[in-house]
Amino acid sequence: MVEKINQEIHASLPLVINYQLQGGYFTMPSARTFNAGMFGLGFAYTPPYHIWGLGFQFFDHLEATGNYWIFRHRPDEIFGHLGFGDSAERAANLKFILLRKEDGFPFLPDFALGWNDFMGTCRFESFYVAATKEFIRWNFEATLGWGNGRIKGFYGGAAWTPFRRLNSFLKNLTVAAEYDANDYKRHIHEHPRGRHVKSRINAGLQFTLWDLIRLSGSTLRGEELAGSIALNYNLGASKGFIAKTKDPEPYCAPIDRQPIGLLRSRQELAQELAYAFQEQGFDLYDLYLVPEDCGRDKLWMKLVNVRYREEEEVRSRIEYVLSALAPSNICAATVVTEADGVPIQEYRFRLEDLRRYGEGKLGEDEFRIIAPPKEASWTPSKYDAAHLYHRRKAIWILTFRPWFRSFLGSSRGKFKYETGFALNPEGYLFDEIYYNICGTYTIKSSTGDIEAQDFINPSRLINVRTDSILYNQSNTWHIDQAFVQKSWNMGQGWFSRIALGYFEMAYSGLALEALYFPVNVNWAIGFQTAGLLKRSYYGLGFQRKVRKLTDDGPTHVPYTGFQYFVDFYYQYKPLALDFKVSAGQFLARDKGIRVEGGRTFQSGLRVGLWYTLTNAEDRVNGSRYYDKGFSITMPLDLFLNKSSRTRIGYAMSAWLRDCGAVAATGKQLYPTLFWERYNSKPVFY
Numbered sequence: 001m002v003e004k005i006n007q008e009i010h011a012s013l014p015l016v017i018n019y020q021l022q023g024g025y026f027t028m029p030s031a032r033t034f035n036a037g038m039f040g041l042g043f044a045y046t047p048p049y050h051i052w053g054l055g056f057q058f059f060d061h062l063e064a065t066g067n068y069w070i071f072r073h074r075p076d077e078i079f080g081h082l083g084f085g086d087s088a089e090r091a092a093n094l095k096f097i098l099l100r101k102e103d104g105f106p107f108l109p110d111f112a113l114g115w116n117d118f119m120g121t122c123r124f125e126s127f128y129v130a131a132t133k134e135f136i137r138w139n140f141e142a143t144l145g146w147g148n149g150r151i152k153g154f155y156g157g158a159a160w161t162p163f164r165r166l167n168s169f170l171k172n173l174t175v176a177a178e179y180d181a182n183d184y185k186r187h188i189h190e191h192p193r194g195r196h197v198k199s200r201i202n203a204g205l206q207f208t209l210w211d212l213i214r215l216s217g218s219t220l221r222g223e224e225l226a227g228s229i230a231l232n233y234n235l236g237a238s239k240g241f242i243a244k245t246k247d248p249e250p251y252c253a254p255i256d257r258q259p260i261g262l263l264r265s266r267q268e269l270a271q272e273l274a275y276a277f278q279e280q281g282f283d284l285y286d287l288y289l290v291p292e293d294c295g296r297d298k299l300w301m302k303l304v305n306v307r308y309r310e311e312e313e314v315r316s317r318i319e320y321v322l323s324a325l326a327p328s329n330i331c332a333a334t335v336v337t338e339a340d341g342v343p344i345q346e347y348r349f350r351l352e353d354l355r356r357y358g359e360g361k362l363g364e365d366e367f368r369i370i371a372p373p374k375e376a377s378w379t380p381s382k383y384d385a386a387h388l389y390h391r392r393k394a395i396w397i398l399t400f401r402p403w404f405r406s407f408l409g410s411s412r413g414k415f416k417y418e419t420g421f422a423l424n425p426e427g428y429l430f431d432e433i434y435y436n437i438c439g440t441y442t443i444k445s446s447t448g449d450i451e452a453q454d455f456i457n458p459s460r461l462i463n464v465r466t467d468s469i470l471y472n473q474s475n476t477w478h479i480d481q482a483f484v485q486k487s488w489n490m491g492q493g494w495f496s497r498i499a500l501g502y503f504e505m506a507y508s509g510l511a512l513e514a515l516y517f518p519v520n521v522n523w524a525i526g527f528q529t530a531g532l533l534k535r536s537y538y539g540l541g542f543q544r545k546v547r548k549l550t551d552d553g554p555t556h557v558p559y560t561g562f563q564y565f566v567d568f569y570y571q572y573k574p575l576a577l578d579f580k581v582s583a584g585q586f587l588a589r590d591k592g593i594r595v596e597g598g599r600t601f602q603s604g605l606r607v608g609l610w611y612t613l614t615n616a617e618d619r620v621n622g623s624r625y626y627d628k629g630f631s632i633t634m635p636l637d638l639f640l641n642k643s644s645r646t647r648i649g650y651a652m653s654a655w656l657r658d659c660g661a662v663a664a665t666g667k668q669l670y671p672t673l674f675w676e677r678y679n680s681k682p683v684f685y
Contacts, residue, residue: 005106011136014172016159016206017214019044019228020116021053021065022095025157025178026202026218026226030143031112031132033063033097037236037601040065044228046220048072048193053230056607058599059575060102063095067117069124070414071191078456083412083449089189090409091117091124101134109133116150120654121621123189126151139164147181150190155181159206172208176218177201184221198222236601238638246642247307251280251320259329260289260297270389272325273301280317281307281643285338287389288380289330296331300380304338305676307643309604309635311373312679315347316364323358326351336376337676340667341393341434342497343376343489344676345519373519373677376489393428400424403440405472408652410450418445418472422480429484434667438481447472453549457620461658462559463547464506464534464587468656471505474537480505485666493518495673499666502540507532507561507587511665515567517673522571524673530665532561532587561587563662565594569670576600578674587661590616594627594660602680604635604647612660620655627660629653647675 015032018024021042023032034040040055050072055065071087080087095114099105109131117124130145143157157178163170180200184190204218204226213231220226256272258264266289274284288300305314314337322333333354336346349371356362362370400423407416420443426436450469453459459466471478483501490496495515502508509532517524533542545556565584571577580596592615598608612627619625633649 010102013134013136013139013141013159013161013164014174014206014208016141016174016176017042017216017230017232019046019051019053019216019226020067020091020093021055021230022063022093022114025143025159025176026204026216026220027180027182028143028145028151028155028157028178029095029112029114029116029128029130030141030145030157031097031110031130032134032141033057033060033095033100033112034232035234035237036060037234037238037603037605038232039235040230040232042214042228042230044216044226046226046228047224048074048191051228057236058607060100061097063093063097063114065093067091067093067124068414073193074191079411084410084414088414089117089123090120092119093117125149145181150183150187151181152183153181155179172211174206175203176206177203180221194221196221196223202226235605235634235638236603238603238605240603240638240640242639242641244637244640244642246640248280250317251276251324253324255324257324257326257328260327261329264327266386266388269325269327273321274389274391276321276325277303277318280321281305282314282318283391284389285391285393286379286387288385288387290380290385292331294331296329298330298332298334299326300334300336300377300385302336302338302343302379305645307645309637309643309645309647309675310679311677312364312681313643315368315373318347319349319354319357319367322349323354326354334377339676340487340672341428341432341485342487342495342669342672344673345373346376347371347373375491375493375519378491393431395427395429396425397427398423398425407447407450407469410447411455412449412451413446416447416450418442418447420444420476433484433486435484436481436667437479440478440480442472442476442478445472453554458549459618459658460549461588461590461616461618462557463549464559464561464658465661466656466658467547468506470537471535478505479540483508483666487667487669493521495669497666497669501666502535503532503666504664506535507663508535508542509533509561509663509665513665513669515669515673517569517670519677522573524567524569524670526567526569526670527565528567528665528668529564530562530663532563532663534559534561561663562589563587567670569674571674576680580670586612586614586616586659587663588616588658590614590659592616592660594662598631600678600680603638604680605638606633607631614660616659618657618659620657625655625657625659627653627655627657645675 021040022029024030034057036059038057042053044051050070052068069089074087076084076087093116097112099111111131114128116126126147126149128147132143134141139161141159145155159174159176161174184195199222202218206216208214217227277284283304286302289297290300308314333349337344403420403422405418410416420441422440424438452467452470485499487497497513499511511530513528515526536543546559565582568581570579582594585591592613594612596610598606600606608631631651633647636646637644
């Protein structure tokens with residue numbers, strides 16, 4: 001009976017999506033959706049609209065999509081003559097699936113509530129409820145729903161996948177039909193060419209290739225043909241696009257447990273460990289032999305992980321090396337891991353536990369309980385221990401990478417971009433002070449005609465961000481960053497840093513930060529402050545005054561930036577959620593709070609949202625505006641044949657404004673510690 005129930009729960013029909021990239025049919029939504037971690041990108045031709053879609057599945061029960069509607073052959077009333085072209089609408093959509101059959105009730109229909117275009121100008125706003133039932137035996141599903149807004153009244157849909165049980169090319173071909181409840185005739189924001197309706201029945205096909213590409217085509221309003229193409233891939237559950245063939249196997253040979261003495265000198269031990277760790281993806285920087293009260297010595301070492309992005313992998317590989325190479329006449333080994341010049345945490349292994357682990361008599365979970373991570377200890381004094389090995393940190397590491405920046409919603413074009421390459425030398429001075437220099441060169445840009453102010457909704461705050469385009473237009477070469485930073489682990493969970501220099505294209509200054517983030521806890525609290533100077537649009541100089549728009553025109557007022565925040569961090573590990581609340585003063589001297597939240601998936605992909613509430617009186621289209629947006633970061637090794645700690649990211653605000661603006665201040669402490677301690681599988685002690 002259990003097996004039968006499990007089969008009924010997991011058996012599923014191919015998911016049909018609508019032209020807005022939602023679980024649905026063609027124009028109507030259903031109650032079905034993707035699994036968590038699914039990323040979608042699509043384009044639909046639905047006369048008289050073109051619809052670009054972007055979607056992400058935060059949870060199994062939460063579907064989020066965004067659409068960019070283009071009103072074909074209807075120039076924008078305000079910006080059309082400037083080059084913006086056809087009128088357009090940005091829409092954000094959410095669907096909450098209150099019940100899925102995967103929840104353990106396969107005999108009940110899926111049930112969902114949804115809001116389309118719920119923020120901004122809301123030209124396509126709708127609220128709807130939907131129930132969808134799959135009839136697996138007949139390869140058939142049906143939906144009944146009701147909406148209010150652009151979707152008006154009851155609607156329905158049905159899909160049939162006749163060849164699903166066949167192991168053939170046609171198994172993912174679905175025939176679908178729907179009753180279209182969109183109020184085309186009376187909806188005030190509808191395109192004039194899209195108001196005529198001959199039939200409420202839309203019918204067509206959807207075909208899925210390789211569980212990746214979805215092609216749809218249907219009738220529309222009884223008088224047009226519509227179609228779409230979409231790419232859907234589960235980035236959250238991905239193990240990478242390329243197998244990690246360049247990663248070494250966990251250390252297994254040679255095994256050398258010879259005691260330190262005549263046959264195995266201290267120098268030979270140091271060389272063996274340094275070589276083995278380097279082969280495994282670590283750099284050994286210090287090795288000490290420390291006398292213990294038991295009459296036997298212990299090893300103390302400092303390692304830098306240069307390859308792996310999960311703490312569990314780091315720990316396991318360290319354990320394999322030490323279980324094979326630790327001398328038999330020591331009692332323990334202490335390993336401190338470091339990143340960005342900050343000692344993160346340490347492991348303390350007893351020799352007998354390492355031996356049992358290497359022989360397979362002690363499991364990883366058991367070992368983690370016996371020897372959990374602890375606060376990093378101080379480097380032993382040269383008077384109390386023998387210094388066997390020391391390696392200096394690299395003074396010069398040069399990175400070359402492509403560079404891309406995009407702008408949406410310019411009055412002179414829907415999409416503007418810049419692309420080029422970046423040169424990024426970084427390293428350590430005097431083995432202690434980290435420096436980072438990043439220069440970018442623009443090869444191709446379409447931003448030359450963008451104005452530096454919004455003439456429909458001009459910001460009345462001091463322009464700390466809304467003049468950003470002037471930096472991009474100033475030159476093809478830019479020094480984005482050139483700063484130095486020193487960080488400390490002060491013990492007992494306390495960390496601090498000081499940074500000085502050019503932090504970003506627009507700001508430079510002096511930054512201080514303190515953070516309390518003990519090992520093995522899921523929260524942290526910190527304080528950061530920075531005194532900032534606004535950089536000139538050209539060169540490396542500074543501007544003492546910034547622009548402010550008034551009723552009498554633009555004026556310039558004296559300005560020195562000063563931002564400060566108290567930060568609280570929290571991780572809810574069962575769902576891999578992390579939160580940050582910052583309270584303080586922002587760049588435009590407005591005060592308030594910024595709330596951020598994100599989810600990190602098994603693949604290392606992190607998707608986050610933020611919302612800022614400040615006392616700034618900033619208005620957009622007649623309403624008070626609060627800064628908000630989304631961010632996405634993912635491991636670079638998803639695209640490589642070896643593991644990598646490098647992450648690539650992208651962030652975008654709903655609107656480029658001055659309220660809630662924050663300047664970069666170097667490498668912040670919490671992200672460094674968070675990613676060095678991160679595991680995709682929650683670990684509890």
